Amino acid sequence: xxxxxxxxxxxxxxxxxxxxxxxxxxxxxxxxxxxxxxxxxxxxxxxxxxxxxxxxxxxxxxxxxxxxxxxxxxxxxxxxxxxxxxxxxxxxxxxxxxxxxxxxxxxxxxxxxxxxxxxxxxxxxxxxxxxxxxxxxxxxxxxxxxxxxxxxxxxxxxxxxxxxxxxxxxxxxxxxxxxxxxxxxxxxxxxxxxxxxxxxxxxxxxxxxxxxxxxxxxxxxxxxxxxxxxxxxxxxxxxxxxxxxxxxxxxxxxxxxxxxxxxxxxxxxxxxxxxxxxxxxxxxxxxxxxxxxxxxxxxxxxxxxxxxxxxxxxxxxxxxxxxxxxxxxxxxxxxxxxxxxxxxxxxxxxxxxxxxxxxxxxxxxxxxxxxxxxxxxxxxxxxxxxxxxxxxxxxxxxxxxxxxxxxxxxxxxxxxxxxxxxxxxxxxxxxxxxxxxxxxxxxxxxxxxxxxxxxxxxxxxxxxxxxxxxxxxxxxxxxxxxxxxxxxxxxxxxxxxxxxxxxxxxxxxxxxxxxxxxxxxxxxxxxxxxxxxxxxxxxxxxxxxxxxxxxxxxxxxxxxxxxxxxxxxxxxxxxxxxxxxxxxxxxxxxxxxxxxxxxxxxxxxxxxxxxxxxxxxxxxxxxxxxxxxxxxxxxxxxxxxxxxxxxxx
Numbered sequence: 214x215x216x217x218x219x220x221x222x223x224x225x226x227x228x229x230x231x232x233x234x235x236x237x238x239x240x241x242x243x244x245x246x247x248x249x250x251x252x253x254x255x256x257x258x259x260x261x262x263x264x265x266x267x268x269x270x271x272x273x274x275x276x277x278x279x280x281x282x283x284x285x286x287x288x289x290x291x292x293x294x295x296x297x298x299x300x301x302x303x304x305x306x307x308x309x310x311x312x313x314x315x316x317x318x319x320x321x322x323x324x325x326x327x328x329x330x331x332x333x334x335x336x337x338x339x340x341x342x343x344x345x346x347x348x349x350x351x352x353x354x355x356x357x358x359x360x361x362x363x364x365x366x367x368x369x370x371x372x373x374x375x376x377x378x379x380x381x382x383x384x385x386x387x388x389x390x391x392x393x394x395x396x397x398x399x400x401x402x403x404x405x406x407x408x409x410x411x412x413x414x415x416x417x418x419x420x421x422x423x424x425x426x427x428x429x430x431x432x433x434x435x436x437x438x439x440x441x442x443x444x445x446x447x448x449x450x451x452x453x454x455x456x457x458x459x460x461x462x463x464x465x466x467x468x469x470x471x472x473x474x475x476x477x478x479x480x481x482x483x484x485x486x487x488x489x490x491x492x493x494x495x496x497x498x499x500x501x502x503x504x505x506x507x508x509x510x511x512x513x514x515x516x517x518x519x520x521x522x523x524x525x526x527x528x529x530x531x532x533x534x535x536x537x538x539x540x541x542x543x544x545x546x547x548x549x550x551x552x553x554x555x556x557x558x559x560x561x562x563x564x565x566x567x568x569x570x571x572x573x574x575x576x577x578x579x580x581x582x583x584x585x586x587x588x589x590x591x592x593x594x595x596x597x598x599x600x601x602x603x604x605x606x607x608x609x610x611x612x613x614x615x616x617x618x619x620x621x622x623x624x625x626x627x628x629x630x631x632x633x634x635x636x637x638x639x640x641x642x643x644x645x646x647x648x649x650x651x652x653x654x655x656x657x658x659x660x661x662x663x664x665x666x667x668x669x670x671x672x673x674x675x676x677x678x679x680x681x682x683x684x685x686x687x688x689x690x691x692x693x694x695x696x697x698x699x700x701x702x703x704x705x706x707x708x709x710x711x712x713x714x715x716x717x718x719x720x721x722x723x724x725x726x727x728x729x730x731x732x733x734x735x736x737x738x739x740x741x742x743x744x745x746x747x748x749x750x751x752x753x754x755x756x757x758x759x760x761x762x763x764x765x766x767x768x769x770x771x772x773x774x775x776x777x778x779x780x781x782x783x784x785x786x787x788x789x790x791x792x793x794x795x796x797x798x799x800x801x802x803x804x805x806x807x808x809x810x811x812x813x814x815x816x817x818x819x820x821x822x823x824x825x826x827x828x829x830x831x832x833x834x835x836x837x838x839x840x841x842x843x844x845x846x847x848x849x850x851x852x853x854x855x856x857x858x859x860x861x862x
Contacts, residue, residue, distance in 0.1 A: 229254065235281050236274070239307045246271050248426045252398070253279045255422060256361060261397040262422040263367065263412055265404055267430060268544030272400045273300065276363035280337065281309070285360030286330055289339045290384060292366050295494070297339040299520075304337055311337035314344050322686075327353040342369075342380035343638055345387050355390050362388070364416065367399035368537070371411035372631070372744065373752055375403070375537035379631055385417060402544065403537040406780040428540070428779050432547045434843070435771040435790040436556045437764050443530050443558045444474060450556055451480055451508065453852045453862070456525030457501070460510045461542055463531045471530070472510040481507045487514035516542060522549035525853070528556045531563055532764060534570060535756040536778050539763075551857050552824060559764045567757050575628075575750040576621040578741060584625040585634065586736045587615040588727070599729040606637065606727035626727075631745045636728040644686040645721045647673070647707070650714055653681065659715055669706050670715075672696055684717070767792055788836055789843060797840045809833065809841040810850075814861055817851060821858035 232253055236242050245253070252264050252275040266272050280287035291297045297313045304311040312326045312335055330338050338357070344350050368374035370381035388397065399412050413421055440446045451458060460482075462468055468484035475482035483497050483506045500506040502521050509515060513533065527546040533539045539557075547553025588594075591611060592604055608626075612619045629635050649656060660667040672695055677685050689703045696703070704720065711718040763774050770793050776784035786793055798806075809831070816822065816830055828838045842859060845851050852862045
């Protein structure tokens with residue numbers, strides 16, 4: 214027994230050294246952050262676990278390092294295509310073989326990825342949840358040497374989570390066809406106690422092993438600012454605190470409106486939402502990440518997987534539906550562990566708007582059944598027909614045709630999805646397809662008559678096979694590169710070929726897909742389960758109430774509210790949020806406040822300093838200095854520059 218103990222003890226240290234070496238060799242870091250090594254060691258020893266780590270806490274390291282130490286390939290389930298692509302490219306840049314499978318890829322492309330993973334010594338295969346139940350995926354994944362499974366954004370598997378996605382429930386089906394001893398690592402930045410339990414149940418954990426890192430972010434200052442003029446406050450904040458910023462809004466229209474307003478007032482800004490083409494999204498993201506654009510004004514479609522550590526402010530012009538969503542979005546500020554601000558602009562009307570969202574999110578059952586009936590009429594489906602039928606689905610067009618309110622209709626579709634009747638995907642990239650409409654002889658004659666298009670036809674023939682027998686996915690960017698021209702020129706020429714009857718060309722389009730997961734049933738026989746409607750509605754109302762309390766209750770520290778919501782016991786007051794500062798103002802005499810204000814301004818006039826440097830120069834309680842500095846920063850008497858130093862405005 215004694216020998217056995219020391220053998221195990223020795224093995225642990227060998228493995229720890231291996232993990233340290235992997236971290237140093239591939240990421241250049243000497244040491245792991247808090248909790249990372251504990252998680253890595255557990256997974257490395259074959260244990261399944263749930264890791265709760267705040268945004269920017271280094272979650273990806275916790276599955277990437279043990280996967281590199283193991284034989285085989287790590288299967289990573291992730292909800293966002295952009296996030297998957299970003300992580301795959303980051304791994305490749307470090308010399309690590311990685312690939313991804315997601316909606317919009319052709320069958321041939323997916324088969325190629327599986328072949329690469331089988332024979333190419335790949336270490337990571339990323340997959341979107343909607344691909345998990347496909348016959349091709351399930352047939353091929355069984356033949357891979359899967360070493361572990363990582364489930365990113367694991368809160369999506371819980372119907373009590375703020376971003377529940379029914380496709381995540383298919384993860385359990387994949388686990389059924391993999392060896393039972395493969396460890397599963399679930400990762401999330403936001404989970405309440407009920408969601409923590411639900412994640413472990415859905416992923417069938419044999420033991421409840423949870424690693425928690427406190428959600429407290431000491432460098433992040435939470436502020437709720439009650440105001441009737443949000444545009445004015447937005448300008449004031451951005452002028453007082455320099456550096457990169459995200460401004461979150463509720464609608465796509467607002468992204469453009471506020472972006473234009475900021476640009477007119479001398480602050481370089483751009484807008485972002487899910488409806489943009491990928492090429493525009495990438496351009497805007499890159500400009501913001503590089504610092505060419507200071508402020509990105511966005512819907513909640515922006516941010517997940519965007520690794521920019523030096524965001525100084527995250528400003529919400531309206532509150533999200535839940536504290537989980539707010540905490541995750543606000544947490545994108547200050548990931549470099551320097552002082553940053555999470556600001557909510559709020560007024561009483563916002564509380565009323567939040568309450569109205571309940572009826573939008575949970576329309577009446579009769580309305581949900583009406584939407585199901587309209588879908589059947591829209592796609593001309595008889596009762597009993599349509600099983601596994603797939604349709605390109607334009608929500609706006611559907612609502613316009615059937616005179617339906619768009620928000621309630623979308624919610625009705627999601628409830629029908631959770632009830633197992635349909636599946637509605639996110640907007641997917643459907644690649645361009647092309648097929649020649651003429652025989653080879655006629656094509657040859659055409660090429661002699663149109664030399665201006667001959668080189669494009671020749672390049673198509675050299676780049677793709679089967680163009681005369683089947684519709685084939687093509688890539689306009691690739692053709693443009695080979696012809697040393699622009700994508701727009703290729704697009705125009707292909708449209709010309711189509712209009713002349715030479716090709717059948719369907720350009721790239723971005724659209725959701727609607728899939729019937731059951732044959733169409735009689736509308737009167739639809740049953741909406743209680744856990745899909747009644748229980749979720751009750752939970753949603755509680756989430757709304759927690760959000761309103763966060764914004765309106767001025768007695769409890771904002772950080773205490775957040776930490777208590779996420780199940781942390783007896784959290785301490787932060788001392789720097791807007792509630793704590795207001796309380797401190799009452800305690801600090803007007804005379805002492807004025808003396809400290811004058812001293813701070815005097816010191817900063819000739820010598821900009823960080824808050825720590827400032828407190829070192831004044832002999833009084835540090836919390837008093839911080840409070841006064843924050844207060845006069847809010848008032849615009851001082852400001853924070855791009856070097857994170859305070860200076861006189």
